[in-house]
Amino acid sequence: MDIGKRLKDIKDRINDSAVRCCRDPKSVRLVAVSKTVSADRIKAAIDAGIDILGENYIQETRNKFNALAAYPVSWHFIGHLQTNKAKYAVRLFDLIHSVDSLKLARELDKQAKKVNKIQEILIQINIGNEPSKSGIDIENTSNLIKDISCLQHLSVKGLMIMPPYFTDPEKVRPYFSALRNLRNRIHQTVSGVDLHELSMGLSNDFETAIEEGATLVRIGTAIFGERK
Numbered sequence: 482m483d484i485g486k487r488l489k490d491i492k493d494r495i496n497d498s499a500v501r502c503c504r505d506p507k508s509v510r511l512v513a514v515s516k517t518v519s520a521d522r523i524k525a526a527i528d529a530g531i532d533i534l535g536e537n538y539i540q541e542t543r544n545k546f547n548a549l550a551a552y553p554v555s556w557h558f559i560g561h562l563q564t565n566k567a568k569y570a571v572r573l574f575d576l577i578h579s580v581d582s583l584k585l586a587r588e589l590d591k592q593a594k595k596v597n598k599i600q601e602i603l604i605q606i607n608i609g610n611e612p613s614k615s616g617i618d619i620e621n622t623s624n625l626i627k628d629i630s631c632l633q634h635l636s637v638k639g640l641m642i643m644p645p646y647f648t649d650p651e652k653v654r655p656y657f658s659a660l661r662n663l664r665n666r667i668h669q670t671v672s673g674v675d676l677h678e679l680s681m682g683l684s685n686d687f688e689t690a691i692e693e694g695a696t697l698v699r700i701g702t703a704i705f706g707e708r709k
């Protein structure tokens with residue numbers, strides 16, 4: 482199947498999921514996860530209507546960024562970010578989904594200041610309490626957000642998760658709803674934050690994520706095919 486057909490199919494499914502739960506389909510944005518995908522295939526995706534790319538690696542993005550400089554596309558960082566790569570991240574990305582420590586946030590703030598930018602970020606939560614995964618614990622999230630909201634060159638826009646993997650999306654649903662509930666609790670307890678964005682849902686489970694409130698779905702395989 483060509484990328485245009487795949488993309489139309491996914492957009493239809495996003496639309497249907499939103500309508501099913503009485504949400505405005507425009508309230509869900511599609512992030513095309515393009516890790517390992519070549520610049521040429523990304524160009525085809527942009528021509529087919531993709532306007533947000535999600536990348537996991539700084540060096541890989543730097544390699545592709547110039548080739549795609551003329552294309553009207555927004556770059557989001559969704560991988561684990563090392564503090565020593567923060568200076569590149571603020572130059573490349575409109576939204577960083579994966580901030581999970583004050584140390585990283587402070588470095589991003591410092592680097593954003595240097596390029597005179599307010600860097601938009603999401604806070605990544607380790608929603609399944611998995612030792613192997615990045616993300617801040619649920620219990621420490623409010624305090625992290627309070628601390629980050631003092632940093633003048635960062636703007637916290639919402640929360641992100643990479644939940645445990647199940648082939649059955651219904652098994653992931655409790656993690657999606659847990660993130661929405663966490664967001665609502667933080668809104669009640671921390672003043673002056675607006676965590677509008679919920680970044681959750683992959684190729685396998687994005688429809689369930691939308692039913693639970695996702696505003697950014699991160700889809701790779703279903704758009705570009707299996708990664709090698």
Ligand SMILES: *Cc1c(COP(=O)(O)O)cnc(C)c1O
Pocket residue numbers: 514516537559560643683684685699700701702703
């Ligand atoms: C690779 C990746 C995705 C996309 O996963 P697919 O199953 O290919 O849709 C989404 N989010 C993150 C953080 C990823 O690393």
